[in-house]
Amino acid sequence: MSPSQIRNFAIIAHIDSGKTTLTDRLLETTGTVSPRDWNDRLLDANPIEQERGVTIKLAPVTMNYKLNATSCTLNLIDTPGHVDFSYEVDRSLAACEGALLLIDGTRGIQAQTLSHAHTAVNLGLHLIPVINKIDLDSAHINQCLSELHDVFGFKPAEISLVSAKTGQGIPELLARIVTDIPSPQGVPSGTLRALIFNSTYDEHLGVIAFVRIVDGCLESKLALTTLQTHQIINPKEIGIFTPRRQPCPALIQGQVGYIATGLKNIREVHVGDTITEKLPARRSLSEGGKIDPLPGYQAPQPVVFVDCYPAEATDYSQLLDAVAKLKLSDASLTVQPIHSAALGPGLRLGLLGLFHIDITRERLEREHHLHLTLTSPTVDYQFRPHATYEPWVKVTLITPPAFIGSLMPILTDHRGLYLNIAYLGDQAQLIYSLPLAELISGLIDQIKSASQGYASLDYSFIDPQPVDLVKLDILVHHQPVEALSRLVIRGQAVPLARRLVTKLKEIMPPQQFAVPLQAAIGGQIIARETKPALRKDVTAKLYGGDQTRKDKLLTKQHQGKKLLAQQTASVHLPSRVLTQLATM
Secondary structure, three states: OHHHEEEEEEEEOOOOHHHHHHHHHHHHHOOOHHHOOOOOOOOOOOOOOHHHHHOOOOOEEEEEEEOEEEEEEEEEEOOOOOHHHHHHHHHHHOOOOOEEEEEEOOOOOHHHHHHHHHHHHOOOOOOEEEEEEEOOOOOHHHHHHHHHHHHHHHHHHHHHEEOOOOOOOOOOOOHHHHHHHOOOOOOOOOOOOOEEEEEEEOOOEEEEEEEEEEEOOEEOOOEEEOOOOEEEOOOOOEEEEEOEEOOOOOOOOOOOEEEOOOOOHHEEEEEEEEEOOOOOOOOOOOOOOOOOOOOOOOOOOEEEEEEEEOOOOOHHHHHHHHHHHHHHHOOEEEEEEEEEEOEEEEEEEEEOOHHHHHHHHHHHHHHOOOOEOOOEEOOOEEOOOEEEEEEEEEEEEOOOOOOOOOOOHHHHHOEEEEEEEEOOEEEEEEEEEHHHHHHHHHHHHHHHOOOOOOOEEEEEEEEEEOOEEEEEEEEEEEEEEEOOOOOOOOOOOHHHHHHHHHHHHHHHHOOOOOEEEEEEEEEEEEEEEOOOOOOOOOOOOOOOOOOHHHHHHHHHHHHHHHHHHOOOOOOOOOHHHHHHOOOO
16 A cells, blocks of 8 residues: 555534534445444444534544545544534644535534634645535525535535435545545655644553654554653554554554554653654654654643532542543643632633533543532633733624524623624624623523524634623621632622522521521622521420410520520531532
């Protein structure tokens, strides 16, 4: 096999466009997986992916295909479609020469379709437009053809029509992949340079690096080193994905495969690093010059932050180990140790969105058997000498025009500022700017509800804007509870304060005396509730007599509770109460 017979490509699409089903049909048509090993969503190996029906991690696979008696190797990198995992898509595209731009024939162009397509074009990838779900009665083929022409300039003859469900159009699409996507460029006989585009961990083989061979040839017995961390690697195994790991003696220039490094320290392999031959056997790319590292990737910036605590403080070391292993395959995750007076030691996790938070929590709990408490998500405020700034985003909504009237008031209510409206065929494109904090506070669910699920959303960061923040304190029996204090926007403080004290009154255990529950900004009380005292019927022992005997006992009880309240400095809140309030 020579590099001219290799094609590296990805599939980019909005979520729920049938991307994983298309991948299954490609694997089936090329005979990559035997019938006895077959199951749906084959590349979604994680149980969470299987259950939710969504791809959350990139997954490479090598397919062998013959076109006109010429054998070809097709390396597909399956990518997520959710906006929270766009970084996975960017890494996949950087390892490819082409991409299938998949359009849902029942919905047309959606927000993530535009975003991923622009990324692919900027990287110089060859795009093959594909309209999927043509077997459905609800498919609008002509409308999709028109949108692809209006937005990207594709002619109808350049657009493939397929049904990933039935297999219609798949053989023709495979032929186009071979004829249209260029072969990988590089120096086949040059010094080895391999780009790490993903990694995972195996208990027996250590860190497993997913690599694309850019120059040279990787042999199984070759000693290696990384240019960024200068880590020496003696491979335990190298191979390709079929989609399971399949060992092979060598990977040539242009191939996609893996290196089982044998390293047990997961921090020694970085996504985006370059692997080459070990010094001093390493040769330079040009006589007398040094080996230049490959461009790698720009590290993504976390969008939201959550504080994560183990249910038992003794599980903190297990949490540290679990997050470190998770970070190996999720380069976007940031970690910072923290400590709460109420919840004990924990970690502040930086993630790419609410869905990313949900998936990360579920992976930690299911894969590492942890019981966790997560606080409500926050954004990264910037505190400058004379003002506080909050991150803002430019939001692009693509929706049927019938829902514009419902969506615009929702965006305005979330402090959104109108920027533009345009029409893409039979769909409308709304562009707003708004605070990131509003985006993660239920806005997406409201948009989906108002548009009956038809609107799609994408966003990009713009310059931060000033914000009026205040510190909201929760006082129990006139004493502030540090674990419940938080920064809030002044205009949203009162309704949030009322919800907090009402919830606290509902869930805290009663005391022997009435407990005032207050929310304050500075010294000003803005919300209050009172938790009634735990009352004992002191008149139950009386079997008669006049009312003065009952009044005397009730007065004595009242005075005792009043004295107890005065003598009690603070009221202890159970951890379950703090946990429920911290996640509001």
